[in-house]
Amino acid sequence: MSLSAGRPTVGEVDLGALEFNYRQIQKRIPEGVKLLAVVKADAYGHGAIPVSHKLEKLGVEYLGVAIPEEGVELRRGGIKTPILVLGGIFEGEVDPFFRFRLTPVLFRKDSLKLLSREAEKRRKKVRVHVKVDTGMGRLGVPFNLWADFLKEVKRFPNIEVEGLLSHFSMTDQEKNYTHSQWRAFQRAVRMAKETGISCPYLHMASSAILTAFPSYSANLARPGIMLYGSYPSSTYQPLIPLKPVMTLKTRIHFLKSVPPGTRISYGGTFTTKRESLIATLPIGYADGYSRHLSNQGEVLIRGKRAPVVGRVCMDFITADVTDIPHVSMGDEVVLMGKQGREQISAEEIAEKINSISYEVLCLIGKRVPRVYKE
Numbered sequence: 001m002s003l004s005a006g007r008p009t010v011g012e013v014d015l016g017a018l019e020f021n022y023r024q025i026q027k028r029i030p031e032g033v034k035l036l037a038v039v040k041a042d043a044y045g046h047g048a049i050p051v052s053h054k055l056e057k058l059g060v061e062y063l064g065v066a067i068p069e070e071g072v073e074l075r076r077g078g079i080k081t082p083i084l085v086l087g088g089i090f091e092g093e094v095d096p097f098f099r100f101r102l103t104p105v106l107f108r109k110d111s112l113k114l115l116s117r118e119a120e121k122r123r124k125k126v127r128v129h130v131k132v133d134t135g136m137g138r139l140g141v142p143f144n145l146w147a148d149f150l151k152e153v154k155r156f157p158n159i160e161v162e163g164l165l166s167h168f169s170m171t172d173q174e175k176n177y178t179h180s181q182w183r184a185f186q187r188a189v190r191m192a193k194e195t196g197i198s199c200p201y202l203h204m205a206s207s208a209i210l211t212a213f214p215s216y217s218a219n220l221a222r223p224g225i226m227l228y229g230s231y232p233s234s235t236y237q238p239l240i241p242l243k244p245v246m247t248l249k250t251r252i253h254f255l256k257s258v259p260p261g262t263r264i265s266y267g268g269t270f271t272t273k274r275e276s277l278i279a280t281l282p283i284g285y286a287d288g289y290s291r292h293l294s295n296q297g298e299v300l301i302r303g304k305r306a307p308v309v310g311r312v313c314m315d316f317i318t319a320d321v322t323d324i325p326h327v328s329m330g331d332e333v334v335l336m337g338k339q340g341r342e343q344i345s346a347e348e349i350a351e352k353i354n355s356i357s358y359e360v361l362c363l364i365g366k367r368v369p370r371v372y373k374e
């Protein structure tokens, strides 16, 4: 098998799979509901600029990032679609919102005043989305202060409310909590109308909600994880077909035959019980391959599973490939994704490290080049 130049560890991003997932989500939500695609955290590790260009081509209505810097990166990368900064305004930093046409989510009175003052200086109107807390308990105007906040917003003629939003905290077990959050949001929207605020965008539903309660999508749904082909939890898997977008792969860097009783990697936590073939793979926890996968993870080589043995190091892992026929140096290794009929999902890895697929994807580090295919 030929080796291309350089370290062969890559995250292969399938933009065709992203399109497939986008279309599946569109099918799931009621007609007329638009999509705000969440591309924060570098599009959950997939590369925010190429992912956003693809979403733009697909006609996405809005993009969502967590912090202004992520919005600036998208604008500098040529993205024209409206961008909502979900995390709000940090430490009075309002300039990027004007310079790069970013829309802030608003829930603090001091940000409101600052924004209005800056808009006045620049003789501009500024569009905002106002967030109400209906039960998530993280960001958003507390419900008991909502009426007062709306009145305050109305005092500033250069603040244009383009959207109202909230966020479901959603557990699979407590549907009643979800229903009560939705009712609270509807009440919040009614209160806004009564104050003279009506706006084009109302949004609350992330992946889990648009799947389980599509009618709670208001007129703009905010999917993140499902665009990337993972499920918010296994409950949703039968409800919507998705294709994983990222394949994490490398090639065997070193292969050696060792006698029984050989200790492998730091701390000698694995000892061979038989004459074994040990493959060293050029990926480690510095690349986001969690150290919790030491003696736990599996990889795919020649369409078969091989166990990760010994501790995950910063730059390398070791796998026992004794049972893979004809294994050789340079063979392709899939750490996450499909090979032949076998597949290792982000969810499978998440379960092993006691986490969620979101974290598995976001952990994949900058040192791993992303390569894109359509």
Ligand SMILES: Cc1ncc(COP(=O)(O)O)c(C=O)c1O
Binding pocket: 038, 086, 167, 205, 206, 207, 208, 222, 223, 224, 225, 226, 232
């Ligand atoms: C405010 C907000 N909306 C939408 C999303 C997207 O959620 P998901 O990735 O579960 O679809 C997130 C993700 O954390 C979020 O924080």
